[in-house]
Amino acid sequence: xxxxxxxxxxxxxxxxxxxxxxxxxxxxxxxxxxxxxxxxxxxxxxxxxxxxxxxxxxxxxxxxxxxxxxxxxxxxxxxxxxxxxxxxxxxxxxxxxxxxxxxxxxxxxxxxxxxxxxxxxxxxxxxxxxxxxxxxxxxxxxxxxxxxxxxxxxxxxxxxxxxxxxxxxxxxxxxxxxxxxxxxxxxxxxxxxxxxxxxxxxxxxxxxxxxxxxxxxxxxxxxxxxxxxxxxxxxxxxxxxxxxxxxxxxxxxxxxxxxxxxxxxxxxxxxxxxxxxxxxxxxxxxxxxxxxxxxxxxxxxxxxxxxxxxxxxxxxxxxxxxxxxxxxxxxxxxxxxxxxxxxxxxxxxxxxxxxxxxxxxxxxxxxxxxxxxxxxxxxxxxxxxxxxxxxxxxxxxxxxxxxxxxxxxxxxxx
Numbered sequence: 001x002x003x004x005x006x007x008x009x010x011x012x013x014x015x016x017x018x019x020x021x022x023x024x025x026x027x028x029x030x031x032x033x034x035x036x037x038x039x040x041x042x043x044x045x046x047x048x049x050x051x052x053x054x055x056x057x058x059x060x061x062x063x064x065x066x067x068x069x070x071x072x073x074x075x076x077x078x079x080x081x082x083x084x085x086x087x088x089x090x091x092x093x094x095x096x097x098x099x100x101x102x103x104x105x106x107x108x109x110x111x112x113x114x115x116x117x118x119x120x121x122x123x124x125x126x127x128x129x130x131x132x133x134x135x136x137x138x139x140x141x142x143x144x145x146x147x148x149x150x151x152x153x154x155x156x157x158x159x160x161x162x163x164x165x166x167x168x169x170x171x172x173x174x175x176x177x178x179x180x181x182x183x184x185x186x187x188x189x190x191x192x193x194x195x196x197x198x199x200x201x202x203x204x205x206x207x208x209x210x211x212x213x214x215x216x217x218x219x220x221x222x223x224x225x226x227x228x229x230x231x232x233x234x235x236x237x238x239x240x241x242x243x244x245x246x247x248x249x250x251x252x253x254x255x256x257x258x259x260x261x262x263x264x265x266x267x268x269x270x271x272x273x274x275x276x277x278x279x280x281x282x283x284x285x286x287x288x289x290x291x292x293x294x295x296x297x298x299x300x301x302x303x304x305x306x307x308x309x310x311x312x313x314x315x316x317x318x319x320x321x322x323x324x325x326x327x328x329x330x331x332x333x334x335x336x337x338x339x340x341x342x343x344x345x346x347x348x349x350x351x352x353x354x355x356x357x358x359x360x361x362x363x364x365x366x367x368x369x370x371x372x373x374x375x376x377x378x379x380x381x382x383x384x385x386x387x388x389x390x391x392x393x394x395x396x397x398x399x400x401x402x403x404x405x406x407x408x409x410x411x412x413x414x
Contacts, residue, residue, distance in 0.1 A: 005063045006056065009270040010048070010059075011039045018105050018147055020139050022175060022203060025071065025281070032272070032291050040273040044177040045084045047297040049091025050339035055302020058094035064092055066209050067101040073109040078116060085120045101125065103173065105139070106154030107147055114158060118166035125171040126151065126159055128193075130185035136175060155193060171197035171288045178214055190237055199240040200225060202355060204282045207344035210354045219358040226365055232391075237327060245362055248333045248386060249370045255333075255382050259389045262335035263318060269305075271297065275373055277305050279314060286343040314339070317349040319391065325352050329364045332386025 014033040025033065037044075052064050058157075066088060068081070085100060092098040106126040117124055128151050129135040136146025136289070145350045158170040170352060172195040174185060181202075189195050202218065229239055244261070246255035261267070270281035275297040283290035300380070321336040326335070336342060337353020344351055353359065366381060 002007050003063070004059075004061045005062050005065060006052070008052065008064065008066045009069045010066050011036075011069055011071065011270065011272045011281070012045075012081075014038055014273045015075055015077060016070055016072045016105075017107060018072070018139055018141055020175075022138060022177070026122065033071075033374055034156075036073075036274045036276075037082070038273070040084075042080070042083055042087065042296065045087045045272070046091065046274045047086045051094040051127045051277075051297040051300075051302055052088075053092040055305075056092070058301070058303055059306070061096055063097045063099060065099045065101065068104055072105055072108070073102060074104050074113065078112060082116055082119075085116075085122075088334055091118070099123075104154075105147065106151040106158075107141075109154030109157055111157060111161070112164055114161040118161065121168075121198075123168055123171070126155055126158065127173045127175070128152075128155070128189065129175055129177055131182060131188045134177060134180050134185065137377045138175075152193070157197070159194065169195075169197060171195065171199075173199055173201060175201045176203070176218060176221060179216060180221070182221045183228050186225060186228040190232070196234075196236050197238050197240075202341075204336075204340050205354060206286055206341055207347075207351055207354060210341075213326060215354055218355065219361055222340055222358050223361050223365060226362055230369055242362075245249060245333070245368075246366055248382060249366060249374070249379055252382070252385075255386055256389070259386055261388060279310070280340070281337050282338075282340040286340055287348075303311075317342070319384070321391065322350055322352050326391070328360075330360060330384060332383060332388075332390050333363065334359050335390060 011059060014025075014036045015038040034102060052066070055125070056064050056367060068084075074081070088098060088100065100120055101123045103125045104127070106128070109124075109126070114124075117120075127139070129137075129139055130149075132146065132148040133138075135148040135151070139147045139151070141147060141377075155170060155172075158167065161167050162169040172189055172193075174189065189198060200222075203214070205211075205215075225239070226242055244258065248258040268280045270278050272278070276293070277295045277300070278290050278293050280290075289310055293308060293310065295308065317339050318335065321331065324341075325331055325334075325336045334353075337355055337359060339349055341353040341355055342349045342351045370379060
């Protein structure tokens with residue numbers, strides 16, 4: 001694609017004011033945060049800005065999208081956060097377009113924070129797991145107290161700031177938890193809280209860490225979520241992960257975007273509070289190679305980082321899917337699944353995703369819905385084209401998927 005973008009998960013705080021038991025950053029095996037500064041320094045942010053700005057210039061990257069992340073990024077404090085944004089604007093903007101986002105648990109959000117976000121045109125995402133009983137089961141503070149009331153207070157302040165034209169409407173990120181209802185959580189977040197830009201996050205588990213029972217639960221949960229969205233029929237509600245699955249069925253341009261997203265793992269990187277650079281920040285939890293890469297913004301360039309040997313391993317992982325995946329009709333739009341969910345110690349990434357059956361159910365339901373509006377031959381042609389674009393694979397026969405033993409249209413019988 002001609003419009004190259006780089007997405008950066010920028011860990012400006014490797015500490016948090018909540019203790020969510022499912023947090024992939026603190027509790028899934030990667031303990032490198034213990035050796036890093038809890039809060040990033042201005043000198044490191046300066047080096048980050050130069051690393052990104054000059055790297056984007058040299059590599060022809062049109063947009064650098066930086067997500068202020070953690071831990072909890074607001075723990076750096078308002079003065080330092082403002083200084084960090086000014087540094088990024090000064091060092092990145094001369095070379096490429098800078099877009100800043102903030103992913104926060106919302107507990108510390110107030111009017112002054114939101115004015116800072118408005119000044120730098122920062123899009124705000126707030127983490128929330130659903131109604132109070134669901135949210136407060138896992139999203140607790142260090143004294144074991146639930147965070148729901150404080151989070152909703154932050155959401156309401158952000159919504160008021162949006163109504164006043166200070167920021168864009170805030171979004172929500174929901175981590176899917178066991179024994180919860182997709183319909184209940186969707187209705188609460190969308191209808192009760194009025195959040196229209198959201199996503200539901202699958203656990204970043206792999207073949208060695210996942211619970212088969214929970215993985216099966218996620219199949220029904222995800223299908224219920226998709227059906228809730230279809231029933232609402234509200235184009236202002238944007239569930240990112242569903243949109244990414246849905247869009248390739250609708251237009252050739254969306255198919256190209258999806259294929260590029262799946263094929264180019266280099267478009268998402270993570271920068272830690274000490275300046276270390278690594279790929280997608282979920283990978284260090286499964287393999288230390290992706291954590292201690294040897295690259296740091298103080299001593300390397302973005303071009304240097306992209307020459308690292310592990311990128312060829314990642315590209316081979318993406319472009320050489322497991323043999324059973326090559327027989328699946330959804331291969332071109334699924335890409336074999338998120339690579340962290342394909343990992344096992346025995347076979348590395350040479351596995352289908354643990355969410356294979358779930359993905360097939362969703363794609364089958366999406367096709368069933370889209371067939372009401374788009375000719376079946378057009379959809380088939382797009383699926384075939386996606387396979388050729390990604391892997392040069394011939395067309396698969398519908399209903400002959402083998403990756404997890406589930407037929408493509410099992411949804412029809414569900």
